[in-house]
Amino acid sequence: MSIGNRVYLRKPEAPQELLDAFAQIPAANIADSVGRLCAMHPRIRLMSSPDQPVSVGRAITVKSRAGDNLMLHKALNMAQEHDVILVTNDTGESYRALMGEIMFTFAAYKKLAGIILDAPLRDIDAVKKMKLPIYAQCTNPGGPYKDGTGEVNVPVSCGGISVNPGDLVVMDADGIVVVPLQDADETLRAARAFQKQDAAKVVAAATGQAKRGWVENKLEEHGTEIIDACYLK
Numbered sequence: 001m002s003i004g005n006r007v008y009l010r011k012p013e014a015p016q017e018l019l020d021a022f023a024q025i026p027a028a029n030i031a032d033s034v035g036r037l038c039a040m041h042p043r044i045r046l047m048s049s050p051d052q053p054v055s056v057g058r059a060i061t062v063k064s065r066a067g068d069n070l071m072l073h074k075a076l077n078m079a080q081e082h083d084v085i086l087v088t089n090d091t092g093e094s095y096r097a098l099m100g101e102i103m104f105t106f107a108a109y110k111k112l113a114g115i116i117l118d119a120p121l122r123d124i125d126a127v128k129k130m131k132l133p134i135y136a137q138c139t140n141p142g143g144p145y146k147d148g149t150g151e152v153n154v155p156v157s158c159g160g161i162s163v164n165p166g167d168l169v170v171m172d173a174d175g176i177v178v179v180p181l182q183d184a185d186e187t188l189r190a191a192r193a194f195q196k197q198d199a200a201k202v203v204a205a206a207t208g209q210a211k212r213g214w215v216e217n218k219l220e221e222h223g224t225e226i227i228d229a230c231y232l233k
Contacts, residue, residue: 004150004151005149006151007071007078007151007152007153008151008152008153008154009153010153011058011060011165011166012058012165012181013166014058014166018168018184018188019056019057019113020056021188022056022170022179022184022188022191023052023054023055023056023170024054025170025188025192025195026053026054026174027170027171027172027174027175027176027177028174029191029194029198030177030179030187032198033191033194034183034187038161038177038179039161039175039176040116040158040159040160040176040177040178041161042175044116044135044136044137044158044159044175044176045175046133046135046171046175047121047124047127047128047139048127048131048132048133048134049128049131050131050132050133051131054171054172055171055172056113056168056169056170056171057084057112057113057114057168057169057171058113058167058168058169059084059163059165059166059178060075060078060079060083060084060085060086060152060153061086061088061152061154061155061156061163061164061165062085062086062087062088062152062156063150063151063152063156064088064119064150065147065148065150066093066096067089067095067096067144068145068146068147068148069087069098069099069144069145069146070145070146070147070148070149070150071148072085072099072103074152075087075152076103076107078152079107079110079112080110081110081111081112082111082112082113084112084113084114084116084169084171085112085114085115085116086116086118086156086163086169087115087116087117087119087158088156088157088158089118094119094120094140095140096140096142096144097121097139097140097141097143097144098120098121099115099117099121099122100121100122100143101126104123104126104130104134108131113133113169114132114133114135114169114171115132115134116135116136116158116159116169116176117137118158118159119136119137120136120137120138121136122140122141124139135175135176158178162178163178164181166181167179167180168181168184
């Protein structure tokens with residue numbers, strides 16, 4: 001087996017009803033319900049203008065050599081409706097864009113759920129108008145090489161988060177969270193409960209009924225000195 005130069009054609013496939021359920025929950029509520037450990041680094045930010053507030057898809061992972069998009073092209077050929085292509089860019093160098101308008105247009109035609117690049121993109125004027133959820137580090141007009149090597153549908157680290165093929169990827173204006181497929185059912189239950197509690201807190205904040213005593217309790221717990229005076233006289 002050619003480790004470092006291989007493509008797995010298959011990945012686990014979460015049922016559509018599970019994706020639809022997560023699409024009703026903001027990424028922040030999901031992150032808060034699982035220890036706040038599943039959100040990608042904010043260097044990867046939303047570049048397009050999707051209509052839907054939350055998008056969810058199944059992860060196709062791409063491990064590419066810095067500045068090279070051959071394996072990304074292979075993943076784009078393989079991807080099916082509701083898939084999300086996630087690309088890690090080896091050393092993370094940002095001198096070359098890995099995708100542009102043509103590839104994004106084809107991804108939209110295939111009805112992918114999203115594209116996530118831990119790397120630059122280009123053709124930003126066109127990307128900003130697209131409804132496909134597109135996330136990337138930045139923009140750069142320099143184009144990629146197409147020499148390989150790389151891997152498709154293997155474990156990767158994207159935006160500082162471990163991603164396995166078939167994991168659920170939840171995307172909204174705040175950013176991206178990854179839900180391991182084996183934990184998806186439990187995470188959904190926890191996120192739904194958290195969302196209900198969060199909605200109640202918003203109402204309490206809007207009506208002046210928020211319980212803020214925990215702040216003083218936490219400061220006391222840490223031994224914070226509270227001084228009834230001005231710093232400068």
